[in-house]
Amino acid sequence: MNGNLSLKSFVVLMKSSKAIQERVKKDISNQDLKISEFTVLEALYSKGKQTVRQISDAVLINSGSITYVIDKLEDKGLLERKDCKEDRRVVYIQLTRLGKQFMDEIFPKHQLVIEEIFSEITNKEKELLIGLLKRVGKKE
Template sequence: MEENLSLKSFVVLMKASKSVTERVKKDISRYHMKTSEFAVLEALYHKGDLTVKQISEAVLINTGSMTYVIDKLEARDLLERRPCKNDRRAVYIHITDEGRQLMDDIFPKHQKAIEEIFQNVTAEEKKAAIDILKRIGQK
């Protein structure tokens, strides 16, 4: 029987995704955070103030769960809600000085952990993987 490369690619992709996800969760847990909390802080850290919808789209968490995550981070004084001056219906989420200081400390460590995951992959292979995965994701 001929090998089905699409099926094999799918299985390998799923196993790699699971492995990377577990390693990232382990790294993030060192900072006493859940992956979703870190993802929200990271989005605000790099992109600035965002609405709940924008954060949800950036980190792929549904808006219902997002409110819970934002509430937890707000209770820790890592972010705050700010009303939009131009649209009273809109609220922006803003990373606080405490949140920025935390990310200044932990993001470089997290980035290093990601680099370690990909240490045996060349730059050309990373570029090829990015291109391939983008094409798969667009279908």
């Protein structure tokens, strides 16, 4: 019986994840962004300047792909590279003024979409969900 519940939990989690990803993808695509681009912008918006490695770790995109995403966002004028004065091997990525203005405009709307996705569960249930998912995620 326990195995059946584990399998059912897995299936429900995967279906929920897919539904959430599709909803977020629809919201982000309205801003002419790909999910990977938005996640990089969001990481910089919420945490400030980051190294490529820090961004890669935060958004779970491998280092080869992250460079491509950063290049695209730099071409759009939304972020820029800055050399580290203390260590020339390190390059920081940060939002440009345009990037910050863009995120100031779209992030509150995106946050409302996320709030709507989770509107059917209470704050206590959200805390429980976070704790449970963290425990499941630690298993390797």
